[in-house]
Amino acid sequence: MTAALTAALLLLHSAGLPAQTLQSDGQSKPAQTNVPEAEYPRVLPDGSAIFRLVAPAANEVQVDICGKKFPMTKDEKGVWTVTTEPLVVGFHYYSLIVDGVSVNDRASEAFYGCGYVSSGIEIPEDEATAAYYTFDRNVPHGQVRECQYWSDTENRMRRCFVYTPAEYDLNPQKSYPVLYLQHGMGEDERGWSQQGRMANILDNQIAAGKCVPMVVVMDNGNCSYIFGARKNEGRDGFGASFGPVLLNDIIPFIEKTFRVRTDRDSRALAGLSWGGHQTFEVGLRNLDKFSHLGTFSGAIFMAPGADFTKLYDGAFADAKSFNSKVHALFMGTGSEENFGTQQFCENLTKIGIKNTFYLSQGTAHEWLTWRRCLDQFLPMLFRAE
Amino acid sequence: MTAALTAALLLLHSAGLPAQTLQSDGQSKPAQTNVPEAEYPRVLPDGSAIFRLVAPAANEVQVDICGKKFPMTKDEKGVWTVTTEPLVVGFHYYSLIVDGVSVNDRASEAFYGCGYVSSGIEIPEDEATAAYYTFDRNVPHGQVRECQYWSDTENRMRRCFVYTPAEYDLNPQKSYPVLYLQHGMGEDERGWSQQGRMANILDNQIAAGKCVPMVVVMDNGNCSYIFGARKNEGRDGFGASFGPVLLNDIIPFIEKTFRVRTDRDSRALAGLSWGGHQTFEVGLRNLDKFSHLGTFSGAIFMAPGADFTKLYDGAFADAKSFNSKVHALFMGTGSEENFGTQQFCENLTKIGIKNTFYLSQGTAHEWLTWRRCLDQFLPMLFRAE
Numbered sequence: 001m002t003a004a005l006t007a008a009l010l011l012l013h014s015a016g017l018p019a020q021t022l023q024s025d026g027q028s029k030p031a032q033t034n035v036p037e038a039e040y041p042r043v044l045p046d047g048s049a050i051f052r053l054v055a056p057a058a059n060e061v062q063v064d065i066c067g068k069k070f071p072m073t074k075d076e077k078g079v080w081t082v083t084t085e086p087l088v089v090g091f092h093y094y095s096l097i098v099d100g101v102s103v104n105d106r107a108s109e110a111f112y113g114c115g116y117v118s119s120g121i122e123i124p125e126d127e128a129t130a131a132y133y134t135f136d137r138n139v140p141h142g143q144v145r146e147c148q149y150w151s152d153t154e155n156r157m158r159r160c161f162v163y164t165p166a167e168y169d170l171n172p173q174k175s176y177p178v179l180y181l182q183h184g185m186g187e188d189e190r191g192w193s194q195q196g197r198m199a200n201i202l203d204n205q206i207a208a209g210k211c212v213p214m215v216v217v218m219d220n221g222n223c224s225y226i227f228g229a230r231k232n233e234g235r236d237g238f239g240a241s242f243g244p245v246l247l248n249d250i251i252p253f254i255e256k257t258f259r260v261r262t263d264r265d266s267r268a269l270a271g272l273s274w275g276g277h278q279t280f281e282v283g284l285r286n287l288d289k290f291s292h293l294g295t296f297s298g299a300i301f302m303a304p305g306a307d308f309t310k311l312y313d314g315a316f317a318d319a320k321s322f323n324s325k326v327h328a329l330f331m332g333t334g335s336e337e338n339f340g341t342q343q344f345c346e347n348l349t350k351i352g353i354k355n356t357f358y359l360s361q362g363t364a365h366e367w368l369t370w371r372r373c374l375d376q377f378l379p380m381l382f383r384a385e
Numbered sequence: 386m387t388a389a390l391t392a393a394l395l396l397l398h399s400a401g402l403p404a405q406t407l408q409s410d411g412q413s414k415p416a417q418t419n420v421p422e423a424e425y426p427r428v429l430p431d432g433s434a435i436f437r438l439v440a441p442a443a444n445e446v447q448v449d450i451c452g453k454k455f456p457m458t459k460d461e462k463g464v465w466t467v468t469t470e471p472l473v474v475g476f477h478y479y480s481l482i483v484d485g486v487s488v489n490d491r492a493s494e495a496f497y498g499c500g501y502v503s504s505g506i507e508i509p510e511d512e513a514t515a516a517y518y519t520f521d522r523n524v525p526h527g528q529v530r531e532c533q534y535w536s537d538t539e540n541r542m543r544r545c546f547v548y549t550p551a552e553y554d555l556n557p558q559k560s561y562p563v564l565y566l567q568h569g570m571g572e573d574e575r576g577w578s579q580q581g582r583m584a585n586i587l588d589n590q591i592a593a594g595k596c597v598p599m600v601v602v603m604d605n606g607n608c609s610y611i612f613g614a615r616k617n618e619g620r621d622g623f624g625a626s627f628g629p630v631l632l633n634d635i636i637p638f639i640e641k642t643f644r645v646r647t648d649r650d651s652r653a654l655a656g657l658s659w660g661g662h663q664t665f666e667v668g669l670r671n672l673d674k675f676s677h678l679g680t681f682s683g684a685i686f687m688a689p690g691a692d693f694t695k696l697y698d699g700a701f702a703d704a705k706s707f708n709s710k711v712h713a714l715f716m717g718t719g720s721e722e723n724f725g726t727q728q729f730c731e732n733l734t735k736i737g738i739k740n741t742f743y744l745s746q747g748t749a750h751e752w753l754t755w756r757r758c759l760d761q762f763l764p765m766l767f768r769a770e
Contacts, residue, residue: 057485100442110495
C-alpha cells in the first residue's frame with residue numbers, strides 16, 4: 001500500500017477532528033470510560049477530572065456532570081480545558097455544553113442514559129474496593145448474550161441481554177434460576193452490563209461461592225421518555241406497559257430459549273430507580289411468579305400515613321403468608337439521596353413484613369449505589385433449595 | 386407516588402433538553418437509527434432526511450454526512466433544521482457541527498466508527514431488497530454473545546462478540562465452523578452486529594438453507610486511530626498488532642470456549658476496508674489455519690506492475706497449490722468507490738488464482754456494500770464437507 005493512499009484513507013476517516021496532544025502532569029490517567037486512545041478526559045489521584053475540547057469558534061463551553069456545571073477556559077489555540085473539583089467515586093453521566101447546546105464528548109464511550117446516548121466518566125475507587133466489579137483474569141467468565149425476539153404484546157421486535165454463567169455451556173443438563181434485572185428511567189437494557197458491570201459482579205461472586213450460578217435477564221423497561229410520547233402516559237402509567245411484556249413475552253421467551261427453572265422459587269425480580277418502582281408494581285402483584293424482590297434506589301414514594309396493608313392490592317396484608325412466599329425482600333439506597341427507602345422498610349417491619357434495608361455510604365442516585373446493591377442482593381437469592 | 390415527585394424525577398433526568406415537537410408532513414418517518422421516541426432525524430420517501438437541533442445561542446450549525454455538509458437554518462425559536470437532498474440508501478455516519486465543533490446528534494443511536502462514538506442514519510431500501518438484513522419474526526434467531534477474555538499478547542482484558550446460530554444450544558454434541566469477521570479502520574468489534582446487522586443476515590440465510598450454520602467471531606482489529614498513538618505505528622504497521630492477537634489469543638479462546646471445529650477447512654477470515662487489508666496480511670501468510678478468505682472494500686493497494694507471485698510471502702506463487710487449499714477467495718467492492726479491487730482480481734486470474742469478484746451496484750465505502758458482500762460470501766463457506 002502506498003503512503004499516499006494510506007494517508008488519504010486516514011484523512012477520509014479523521015476529517016475535522018484534530019489529534020489530542022497530551023500535556024503530561026505525571027499524575028493523571030485517561031478515564032476508563034474513554035474510547036480507545038483518547039487521552040482526555042483524565043482523572044487525577046484526588047478524583048478531580050480534566051476535560052478538554054478543541055473548539056476555536058465556540059463562545060462558551062462548559063462540562064455538565066449530573067447537573068453541576070464547570071466553565072471551561074479557552075487558550076490561544078482554541079482549546080478549552082477545565083480541571084474539576086474532586087468528584088465522587090463511581091460512574092457519572094456528563095455532557096459538554098457548547099454555546100448552549102448539550103452534546104456528547106466524543107472522547108467518551110457512549111452510555112444510554114438520561115433518555116439519550118450520553119457521555120460517562122468513571123472516577124475509580126481504590127483497587128481493593130473496586131475488586132467486586134472488576135474483571136478478574138483468574139476467574140471463569142460468563143457471557144452477555146444479545147437476543148432479539150418477537151413481542152406479541154407490542155407487535156414488534158424487542159431486544160434483551162441475558163447473562164449466562166461460565167458453567168452454563170459445560171452443563172447441558174443443568175437448569176438455572178433467573179434474576180430479571182431492570183434499569184432506571186431514561187436508560188435501557190444495556191445499562192446493567194455497561195454502566196453496572198454486572199457480568200464482573202456475577203463472575204466474581206459465582207467463582208467465590210458467594211451467590212449461586214444463575215441466569216440474569218436485562219430487558220427494556222419502556223421508561224425512556226426524553227423525546228416525547230411516553231411523558232403523556234401520565235405519572236401512574238409511566239412505564240406500566242413493561243408489566244404485561246415481562247409476563248407475556250419476556251418470561252416465556254427466556255423459558256423456551258434458555259435452560260432455566262420455571263418455578264416461582266427460581267424467579268427473582270429487581271430494578272434500580274424506576275426499575276425498582278416497576279419491580280414492586282409487577283412483582284408484588286404477581287407473587288405466584290416471583291419469590292425474591294429487590295429495589296435499588298427504588299422510586300417508591302408513599303404519602304405520609306399510608307396504610308401499608310392496602311398497598312399493591314394488599315400484598316403486605318398478611319405478613320405470615322407474605323414472609324413464607326417471599327424469600328428475600330431487599331431495599332437499598334445511597335446515603336446521599338433520599339427516596340424514603342429506610343422509612344418504607346421500617347413501616348414494613350412494623351407490620352411484620354421481613355425485609356432487608358441496605359445503605360450505600362457516600363453514594364447518590366448513581367451506578368455505584370446500584371453496583372453495591374446488586375452485590376448485596378445476589379447472595380440472598382435462590383438459597384431455599 | 387405524588388405528581389410533584391414524579392415531575393421532580395423527570396426534571397432531574399431531562400434537565401436542559403427540550404422535548405421535540407413534530408411538524409408532521411404526512412410522509413416522513415423517524416429514522417430507524419434514532420433512539421426511542423426521537424422524532425428527528427426523519428426520512429422522506431425519496432431518501433432525503435430532515436435534521437433538527439434546538440440551539441438558540443449557536444451561530445452556525447451544519448449536518449455533516451460522510452464529509453458532505455448541509456447548512457441548517459434557525460427559526461425564531463432557535464430551532465435549526467435542514468432537509469437534505471435525497472441520500473444514497475444504506476447506513477451513513479453523520480455529525481452535527483455546532484459553531485465549528487463536530488458533535489453527535491443525541492437523537493441518534495451511537496455507532497462506533499471514525500474512531501469515536503458517531504451518529505448514524507439508515508436510509509431504507511424497499512422492504513423486499515432489505516429483507517436479507519431485516520429481522521424476520523418467522524425464522525429462528527441466533528445470539529450475539531459478548532465475551533471478555535484475557536490476552537497474554539497484550540497483557541490486558543479484551544472483548545469480542547460471538548454469533549451462535551439458533552440451533553447451537555439445541556445440539557450440545559455438534560461442533561460448528563467459524564468465520565472470523567473484522568470491521569474497518571476507526572471501527573470496533575461492535576460494528577458488524579450493529580451497523581452491519583450480521584445476525585439478521587445469518588439468521589435469514591441459515592433458515593433458508595443458503596449458508597451452513599456457523600459461529601461468527603467479531604473482535605477488535607486494533608485499528609482505531611483518531612486520538613493519537615496508533616497513527617505512529619507507520620503505514621505498514623498500522624493494525625499489524627491484530628495478527629498475533631488473532632492467532633495466539635482469539636482463536637485459542639474461541640476454540641476452548643465454544644463448540645467449534647478446529648481444522649483449517651472449518652476456519653474462514655474476512656474483513657471490510659482495513660479489516661480486508663488485515664485478512665490478506667494475516668490469512669495469506671497462515672494458509673495452514675484458514676481455508677476461506679474474504680475482503681469487502683479491502684484496503685489492498687498494489688503498485689502498477691507489481692509481481693503478484695511475490696506478494697504476501699509468495700502466497701500466490703503456486704496457483705495449483707493455492708487453489709487446492711483456498712476453497713473461497715472473495716473480493717467485493719462498491720461501484721461508487723475505487724480501491725482497485727477488480728484490477729486485483731483480474732491480476733489474480735491471470736496467474737491462475739481462482740477468485741470471486743463482486744460489485745455492489747450504486748454503493749460506496751459504506752455498510753450497505755459490506756452487508757451485501759457478507760450476503761454474497763456466506764453461501765461460499767464450508768461447503769467442502
